[in-house]
Amino acid sequence: MEWDSSIEFAPVILMFKDPDRVFCVRTAKEAANALIKEFPTDDGEEFLLAIKLCLDVIEGRADPEQLRAAIIRVADEAGVTAIAVLNRRHSSHIRGAARGMSLGSWPGRRG
Incomplete structure (x- = not known):
């Protein structure tokens, strides 16, 4: 089985309640990482569907x-x-801009 975790989609920036937690997701691998390591909940219907879609995209399905x-x-x-x-x-x-940037340092953000 050949996996392709590098296929990109238009970025989605995820901003969590903690202003230091801002992530830019643009591949299935980044999406899976964010879902598993960063999301506050892991049992919702949409969460489970997104996890399944990560694998489906990587496998080309x-x-x-x-x-x-x-x-x-x-x-x-x-x-x-x-x-x-x-x-x-x-x-x-x-x-x-989004990689490793805190919300406080986001361009154009005041104070």
Whole structure:
């Protein structure tokens, strides 16, 4: 079985209640990592569907955009803010900005 964990979708930025927990998710591997390690709940219907879709995308059985939509739904289910980036030409800027950045240092954020 050949796995492809590098297929990208338009980024989804996840902002948790702790301002130091901001993650940019754009691959099935990143999605699985965020779901398993960061989400406050692991038993909701949308959570379980998103976990399944991570594996399905990696194995080539589902479209990455299905997973992206599931990430947005599971964030809503768990009370996590999800910011969906709609225009891929801005995604490289978002990737660099969101990786390891706290909400307090987000560009344009005051104080």
